[in-house]
Amino acid sequence: MIRTIRNLVRLVVIMRTLGRHDALFPHELRDVAPGIAGFARLFSAKGVPGRPGQRIAAALRDLGPSFIKLGQILSTRSDLVGEAIAADLAELQDKLPPFPPSEARRIIEAELGRPLEEIYESFDETPVAAASIAQVHFAVVATRRDRDGNHELDAGDPRSREVAVKVLRPGIELAFRQDLDLFRWLSELALRIQPRFKRLRPGEVVQIFADTVRMEMDLRMEASAASELADNFRGDTAFNVPRVDWDRTSQRVLTLERIRGIKVDEVDKIRAVGFDPDDVLAQASSSFFNQVFRDGFFHADLHPGNLFVNEDGHIAPVDFGIMGRLDRATRYYLADMLLGFLNGDYRRVAEVHFQAGYVPAHQNIETFTQACRAIGEPLLNKPLHEISIGRLLAQLLSVTEQFEMETQPQLLLLQKSMLTAEGVGRALNPDINMWELARPLIEDWMRENRGPEARMVDELEGVLNALRTLPRVMREAERATRMINENGLPLHPATIEILLEGFVRKRRRTVWTLWTVTMAVALAALAVVT
Template structure:
């Protein structure tokens, strides 16, 4: 009861802010709860400027840190808010007034348990960037290294926890009032948001993400990550190497320094492709403010609070999808969706193939340089909604990341498509992972797995039989023991035959591959 009263009070304040910006969700309830829609329409300021998505972004900005982060999460959920609103929310800038340098110093000293004068020879009180969760100060270590120090906002954990509790309460009620929203998993969306924010508010996790990404690009002269100063990093403080260079959207300054923007674009495309397909671990917020260019022409990413992961099988499904579209093989595209379980088996695969064709045919005959992979995925997700495709958060995050990366590419050169520049890399990856040799290697791997499990399966069967027969608790009749022994022997022979058959199949497959 107390929770409901507290949340209702907060809702009144939120409703007033949304109404002031003309952002109350009237359309969401127009069909299922017309009276509620009417009440909400009365609260909306109809003359608020901008498109619906822009008005919502302005309202979320006014509501503070939790809602700014929520807007960023919703910007990758076009299936939930619509593509136009999602695009407007993607422009939501995570910028807030900075808190004082004295507060930052106090947090650093409390977290690292040392006076700041021991930690840094110089610490700039003026923040160089301030966002909803943390802000960044420049500093210098006693051994002369230039660093950037990220510090969490005071009291930010408690503020987020209260708002997340409210959002969970609202998501639960939304499903009750509007049952068709259940497919979109609003409660799961909020829970995912809560986990994401919890990770962002532990700067050790961000430091670990930066370290992992740096390890994936060890030895790469074209793309890098700032090194982490682990001695000056804790839950609420992260210290990393300071990057000297240009923000990637400073095109004129980059050109004036003698660097080639097309070459930088090619490096950016390769780096993003390698993150997604080679490593399955990618920077999911690669907008121009998070990408710098050193005077030597090396790209360096910053801000690792939002990262994405895609397992190998999903990467292969995604590759098959793209191959299917480029080759007009809509049978393959449809089959991938059903095999992966993205679309329920109860749906009509032929009808789904027809829907996929409606996306792919307009691409036919167009050069790769004119195709936006991010836009292609957005259209695909919009179509699959009609076939009860369950939300795939990892693919939605990837789709939005692709759009952001493509937008960054257009900043460097609006006439060149980043995927066209990395075509050799794409083709090589496709051959290595989806060509005949790769498929045979997968087959051999599966066969080897069966062969490795055979002794264990037989041993477990024998152990179970012995345990049951030798007084470990359950006593069996001698006839039952004899029958079980016969079964054990028969099953052992069957598994051995399967093992030899698997090995024979492997040999045949290898022979075909080498012929």
């Protein structure tokens, strides 16, 4: 009860804020939830400038850190909010006023257990970036051995001693915890009001948001992501992930090698220092392909503010709070689906969706093939540099409701990342398609992973895995048979309760039916007598 009252009060505040920005859209709600539409009409202002997505973004910014993050998550869910609004939410800047440097000092010293002067040789108290969850300061580490005395830091290279220190905002965990409870309550309310929203899995959206925030609020997880990404690109000079200073990293403090460079979309500056934007684009293309298809682990927030061209002319990413993963089966699905579209083999595209289980088996494959053709045909006559794989994937995911295809969150995150990467590519050279630059890598990967030999190996692996599990299955079957022979078939109390409820309902229906028939016969008899 207390939870409901608290969330209702918070909901009124949210609606007032959305209404002030004309972001409640009562007309659109009229057919979905008439009661809420009438309530929204009371709060809505009129004549607020901007597109709907821009007005929503402004309202979310006013509502605070949790809602800014929610907007960023929703920017990956064009199936929920539509492509136009998703595009506007993708521009939502995660910037807030910085918290005092004294607080940053207190948190660092509490987390690392030493005075700040012992941790860093110098520490710039003016933050270089302040976002909803953390802010960043530049510092220089002392050139001495680490606490365990295992190795000496690179004293000979001044650049290696420069670091970026990320510090969590004070009190941020409590603020997010309260808002997450509100989001869960709203998702439950949405399903009660409109059960057809179940296909969109609002509860799962909130859970993904919760998981993302939880990982972002433990900076050791971000450090781990940076370390894993660096390992994947070990020896690859085209993609330079900053080193983690684990000795100065904890749950609320992250210390990384400082990246010096030019933002990847500042093309004139890149040319001015003597680097070729086309070479940079080729590096960005190959690194993104390798992240997605080779490794199945990708940086999911590679906008220009997080991607730099370093002093050697190579790509250097920062901010590893949002990462995506794709298992091997999903990568194979993507490869087959994209190849089918580019070759005009729409039947193959449809078959891939059914084989992956994304489209239910009872759907008509011929109709789904027709839908795929409607998406793919407009691409065939376009120049390659005008084809957007990210937009293609977005259009494909937009037909999900018609064919009962459940939302695939990992593909939505990838789709957003593809669109962002393509935007970077167009900024560097609008006449070159980044996927064309990656074609040799794509062809090699397809030969190794989707050719006849690779498929045969996959089939053999499947058979071997089945054979490995066969003894365990046989043991479990034998144990279950023995239990049934000795004790009968035990039922869980919950199962018994469900069966009893079903029996009671059936009995009530039978009694009601007999009573109805009896009354009908009695009335008929009475009618005959009279």
